[in-house]
Amino acid sequence: MSENHILRAFDRDLDAIQALVMRMGGLVETAITDAAHALEAGDLDKAERVRKADRDIDVLEYRINEEAARVIALRAPTAGDLRVVLSVMKIASALERVGDYAKNMAKRTQALVELGHTPVVAQAGASLRRMTRAVTELLSDALDSYATRDLALAQDVRIRDQEIDQMYNALFREFLTHMLEDPRNITPCIHLHFIAKNIERMGDHATAIAEQVVYLTTGEVPDDPRPKAENVANLPKS
Numbered sequence: 001m002s003e004n005h006i007l008r009a010f011d012r013d014l015d016a017i018q019a020l021v022m023r024m025g026g027l028v029e030t031a032i033t034d035a036a037h038a039l040e041a042g043d044l045d046k047a048e049r050v051r052k053a054d055r056d057i058d059v060l061e062y063r064i065n066e067e068a069a070r071v072i073a074l075r076a077p078t079a080g081d082l083r084v085v086l087s088v089m090k091i092a093s094a095l096e097r098v099g100d101y102a103k104n105m106a107k108r109t110q111a112l113v114e115l116g117h118t119p120v121v122a123q124a125g126a127s128l129r130r131m132t133r134a135v136t137e138l139l140s141d142a143l144d145s146y147a148t149r150d151l152a153l154a155q156d157v158r159i160r161d162q163e164i165d166q167m168y169n170a171l172f173r174e175f176l177t178h179m180l181e182d183p184r185n186i187t188p189c190i191h192l193h194f195i196a197k198n199i200e201r202m203g204d205h206a207t208a209i210a211e212q213v214v215y216l217t218t219g220e221v222p223d224d225p226r227p228k229a230e231n232v233a234n235l236p237k238s
Contacts, residue, residue, distance in 0.1 A: 010075045024060040025143040031102035036132040039109045047106035048203045057099035064092040085214040094205040101198040131167040142209040151217045157210035164203035
């Protein structure tokens with residue numbers, strides 16, 4: 001088999017894997033949007049669809065890892081080509097985690113609906129909606145930077161993650177205030193806090209995707225810590 005034929009076969013394999021990554025990214029973006037809509041509307045049917053759709057995201061991650069492993073075994077890629085294959089696997093892992101956080105939002109929505117309408121949930125709705133929209137845009141830009149190998153856009157994603165952190169910190173303080181004012185707010189605020197934390201972690205994983213783009217385009221993982229707002233809750237990362 002000629003070297004040109006081998007290279008063409010590798011390119012076809014890689015294009016197929018990267019198409020799966022972009023498809024997975026689309027499913028994850030939909031999951032975030034649907035989970036946010038379900039929360040805002042108290043739509044349990046949509047929340048359940050988000051939970052069930054997470055299986056499709058998991059299946060795609062498995063397929064991507066299987067195809068990437070096959071390419072490594074059959075094509076033995078080196079240098080830049082190997083970086084692409086390894087980055088694909090890491091991006092798929094990040095997307096799977098974001099899908100899990102969207103599923104967790106849907107689970108919390110069910111718990112909040114069971115609590116009944118509370119003013120604190122309505123008050124937090126606009127802030128959570130704004131935070132979710134910002135994260136969705138961040139993830140979309142991270143995926144675009146990957147598809148186009150846009151280093152500048154990837155660096156911009158890294159910087160903008162700080163905005164998500166600031167929104168989370170503001171919400172955390174707001175929830176603390178509500179809980180101190182009225183003990184009846186404790187349970188809904190706990191659920192709302194975990195939803196906000198899930199959204200904040202989505203931003204971290206979107207940034208991880210952007211950092212893979214930096215790695216792909218420069219050959220080096222960013223060694224400068226990306227700007228992070230101080231985590232007022234100081235909770236462990238998951």
